[in-house]
Amino acid sequence: MTYTEILFDPDAAGFVQVTIHRPQKLNALSNRVMAELDDAFQSVEREYRGLILTGAGERAFVAGADVEELSGVSPLDGQARCARDQAIMRRLETMGKPSIAAINGYALGGGLELALCCSLRVAAATAKLGLPEARIGGLSANGGTQRLPRLVGRGRALEMMLTGAPIDAQEAWRIGLVNRVVEPAGLLAAAREIMLAILANSADSIACILRCVDTGLESGLDAGLKLEAASYAAISTGPEFRQRLQAFLDRRRT
Numbered sequence: 001m002t003y004t005e006i007l008f009d010p011d012a013a014g015f016v017q018v019t020i021h022r023p024q025k026l027n028a029l030s031n032r033v034m035a036e037l038d039d040a041f042q043s044v045e046r047e048y049r050g051l052i053l054t055g056a057g058e059r060a061f062v063a064g065a066d067v068e069e070l071s072g073v074s075p076l077d078g079q080a081r082c083a084r085d086q087a088i089m090r091r092l093e094t095m096g097k098p099s100i101a102a103i104n105g106y107a108l109g110g111g112l113e114l115a116l117c118c119s120l121r122v123a124a125a126t127a128k129l130g131l132p133e134a135r136i137g138g139l140s141a142n143g144g145t146q147r148l149p150r151l152v153g154r155g156r157a158l159e160m161m162l163t164g165a166p167i168d169a170q171e172a173w174r175i176g177l178v179n180r181v182v183e184p185a186g187l188l189a190a191a192r193e194i195m196l197a198i199l200a201n202s203a204d205s206i207a208c209i210l211r212c213v214d215t216g217l218e219s220g221l222d223a224g225l226k227l228e229a230a231s232y233a234a235i236s237t238g239p240e241f242r243q244r245l246q247a248f249l250d251r252r253r254t
Contacts, residue, residue, distance in 0.1 A: 014050070015049055063105075121179055128169075212228045
């Protein structure tokens with residue numbers, strides 16, 4: 001696919017930076033943007049070790065859906081659009097590769113929902129995050145009602161959704177919505193630093209951690225423990241584990 005609404009920039013370290021590039025629209029999620037993101041996520045899943053996702057400019061990560069495309073949508077079309085967007089975001093969430101949302105401004109509505117699908121979130125100190133759909137009679141229907149409570153707890157999530165009021169980056173960090181808050185000029189460098197620290201570890205271990213954590217959260221403790229044991233048995237007999245273990249033992253003996 002030829003990208004016109006996103007930038008796809010591979011890094012020599014093996015990950016990709018994807019930038020939603022509609023600054024004139026505050027990087028709003030149009031149908032074309034979602035199609036390009038879906039293609040990009042599939043490429044990361046197949047060919048790369050990780051993803052940093054951000055928005056163009058300083059004003060917005062993603063300020064929400066492209067409201068011009070929502071006008072006049074029928075209930076049937078609206079349901080189909082939600083199902084499509086949910087599947088694209090679910091692909092990001094389950095691709096088995098670490099992903100970091102570098103939130104450089106407004107992350108509202110679908111923008112916050114997109115960030116919630118990433119493994120980690122780093123926010124500029126100037127960022128604003130929220131799910132304001134109730135203010136216009138809407139609903140956070142791309143996973144916001146499901147992922148936000150799982151991340152920050154029911155009460156905090158309900159306050160954000162029921163009031164529709166955005167929160168700043170420091171409050172987002174306080175409640176566990178973002179992992180770090182940094183100065184805007186250092187946002188992408190901070191995201192890259194975290195990604196490099198992750199990619200220095202075993203790719204098999206990273207994939208297993210992501211899968212085990214998500215399975216336990218979604219299917220319960222027993223299912224998570226069962227997968228954890230099976231995953232450990234699989235990776236602990238593999239060549240990468242043996243090589244890394246031997247290297248560790250050799251360093252300790254010197």
